[in-house]
Amino acid sequence: NAGVTQTPKFRVLKTGQSMTLLCAQDMNHEYMYWYRQDPGMGLRLIHYSVGEGTTAKGEVPDGYNVSRLKKQNFLLGLESAAPSQTSVYFCASIDRPRGGGGNQPQHFGDGTRLSIL
Amino acid sequence: GENVEQHPSTLSVQEGDSAVIKCTYSDSASNYFPWYKQELGKGPQLIIDIRSNVGEKKDQRIAVTLNKTAKHFSLHITETQPEDSAVYFCAATNMNTGFQKLVFGTGTRLLVSP
Numbered sequence: 001n002a003g004v005t006q007t008p009k010f011r012v013l014k015t016g017q018s019m020t021l022l023c024a025q026d027m028n029h030e031y032m033y034w035y036r037q038d039p040g041m042g043l044r045l046i047h048y049s050v051g052e053g054t055t056a057k058g059e060v061p062d063g064y065n066v067s068r069l070k071k072q073n074f075l076l077g078l079e080s081a082a083p084s085q086t087s088v089y090f091c092a093s094i095d096r097p098r099g100g101g102g103n104q105p106q107h108f109g110d111g112t113r114l115s116i117l
Numbered sequence: 118g119e120n121v122e123q124h125p126s127t128l129s130v131q132e133g134d135s136a137v138i139k140c141t142y143s144d145s146a147s148n149y150f151p152w153y154k155q156e157l158g159k160g161p162q163l164i165i166d167i168r169s170n171v172g173e174k175k176d177q178r179i180a181v182t183l184n185k186t187a188k189h190f191s192l193h194i195t196e197t198q199p200e201d202s203a204v205y206f207c208a209a210t211n212m213n214t215g216f217q218k219l220v221f222g223t224g225t226r227l228l229v230s231p
Contacts, residue, residue, distance in 0.1 A: 004160070031216050040126070042206060042221040043161070050216050058218070059118075090160050094217060105151070106219065108160030 002026055006091050006109035013081045013116045021076040021112050023091030030096040032074040033058075033106065034066060036087040043090065049074055081116045088113050119144040121209050123222025130197050131230055138225045140207035141189040147209040150190045151219070152181060155204045164205075165192070168212075197229045 004025045013019055023032065031050050035043040045058030049068040063085060065077045074093075078085060092106040120143040130136050142150075148169035153161035167174045167181045167190065174181050178197075183190040194201055204226050208219040 040223055042121075042123070042223040043219075044221070045218065048216070048218065059220075092160070104217070105163035105166075106161075106217065108162065110158065110160050 004091055004093055004107050004109035006089075006112050008112060009110070010113045011115070013078075013114065015081060015083060015116060017081050017116075018077070018079050019081065019114075020078075021089055021091075021114075023074045023076070023093075023109060025072055025074075025091075025093040025107070027093065027095070027107065028071070029093035029107070030071075031094050032068065033092045034064070034074065034076045035090045035092065036060065036085075037090060037111070038087050046076065046089075083116050086114060086116045119147055119209055119211075119220040121207060121220050121222045123207050123225060125225060126223065127226045127228070129228045129230065132197060132199060134197055136194045136197055136201070136227055136229075138192045138205055138207070138227070139189060140191070140209075140222050141187075142209040142220075143188065144209070144211070145185075145188065146211045146213070149210050149212045149217070150181070150183060151208050152192050153206045153208065153221075155206065155224075157203075161206055194227075197227075199229050199231055202227055202229045 007022045033048040034046040047066040052071040055066045067075045089112045092108045094104045123140045151166035154164045155161040180193040204224045207222040
């Protein structure tokens, strides 16, 4: 049981290049999230999805696009990378809350370290 | 929207001492407060959480307290061990939205010296 797997683990891009980060979860979770983590700023939500085929903007969505074509996968795209997008990106997932409880732990991947020169 | 502040940013203690990390939140609708531990090169992992209908929760050496009136909550680690060294994040959310949109604090780097 791998949990949440992020690929790639590291990547260096040049300004203006594009790339896609992949998040895959094998827990049949309904909700998935993309965060970025910057020094001194904690984790900030970029986009999230509450189910296959749905996406929504988080706190810092500009410059990113996402897709959730399959329930187990959540893709984060950078169309034209900028140095300000140098960060560590984390994906997380949780199951749909049942019985009124929303307090399930978010399961995080180990991150993708992205540098943009 | 919600804003979560976390202090201190760095905390150094001797093995066996206690460590306390404090967070404040701004949105009175927030009712779920998890704490995550992040080890080097890994993603955050939930260590304890508390709902707004509870004032304190303990799990072995870890406890969390919540003061709804003052809008602050704290993580207490007793008898610290070197393996407790990590970055700790608090977070807050309103569970009534259904999909757990967490707002995180800025993190506390805890260093436990042998």
